[in-house]
Amino acid sequence: METSVVRARIEDLESISLLEKAWKQDGISPNMQLSSKNELKTAIKERRILIAKNQSVEGFLLFKFYDKASCELNSIYVVKHARQKGIGKKLMRAFLNLDNIRKCPRIYVHADSLEEDKLLSFYKKFRFEKIAILMVRKRK
Numbered sequence: 224m225e226t227s228v229v230r231a232r233i234e235d236l237e238s239i240s241l242l243e244k245a246w247k248q249d250g251i252s253p254n255m256q257l258s259s260k261n262e263l264k265t266a267i268k269e270r271r272i273l274i275a276k277n278q279s280v281e282g283f284l285l286f287k288f289y290d291k292a293s294c295e296l297n298s299i300y301v302v303k304h305a306r307q308k309g310i311g312k313k314l315m316r317a318f319l320n321l322d323n324i325r326k327c328p329r330i331y332v333h334a335d336s337l338e339e340d341k342l343l344s345f346y347k348k349f350r351f352e353k354i355a356i357l358m359v360r361k362r363k
């Protein structure tokens with residue numbers, strides 16, 4: 224069966240929540256915050272999550288709008304065993320093809336990964352350009 228990309232539905236909430244936890248553990252910097260289940264639920268209702276589905280959910284992409292002119296791709300994740308088969312690209316293409324995203328002049332993404340170089344090259348394939356580096360100062 225081929226993996227297809229569809230809008231997440233409320234019955235996908237559990238799978239997405241598990242994937243989000245995996246996303247946090249396996250790859251991104253420990254400073255990034257997870258969404259709560261309620262936030263994920265709202266995002267599903269607002270049609271802001273895409274999932275890659277085969278027998279199970281193999282990946283997800285979450286985004287949000289700041290205003291009509293700008294939006295952010297918050298997270299994209301593919302389960303480890305399904306990587307390097309084009310699923311990440313499929314999710315990204317489906318996202319960039321959504322009507323409201325096509326009309327959005329600026330799409331931001333925080334390129335946060337422990338494998339930064341690979342991630343930058345992934346985003347560059349989709350014409351994202353590097354504009355900033357995110358830093359944090361923590362109270363001791």
Ligand SMILES: CC(C)(COP(=O)(O)OP(=O)(O)OC[C@H]1O[C@@H](n2cnc3c(N)ncnc32)[C@H](O)[C@@H]1OP(=O)(O)O)[C@@H](O)C(=O)NCCC(=O)NCCS
Binds near residue numbers: 298346
């Ligand atoms: C980034 C990610 C979604 C790509 O998914 P994928 O299904 O493996 O990607 P595809 O098979 O469609 O495309 C492969 C491309 O992904 C990129 N890539 C490969 N390994 C990667 C890694 N560990 N981290 C980031 N990007 C990677 C490369 O650009 C690769 O292109 P190449 O094969 O021409 O070198 C996946 O590696 C992932 O979930 N990484 C962990 C989570 C993460 O870093 N998310 C981004 C921050 S929100």
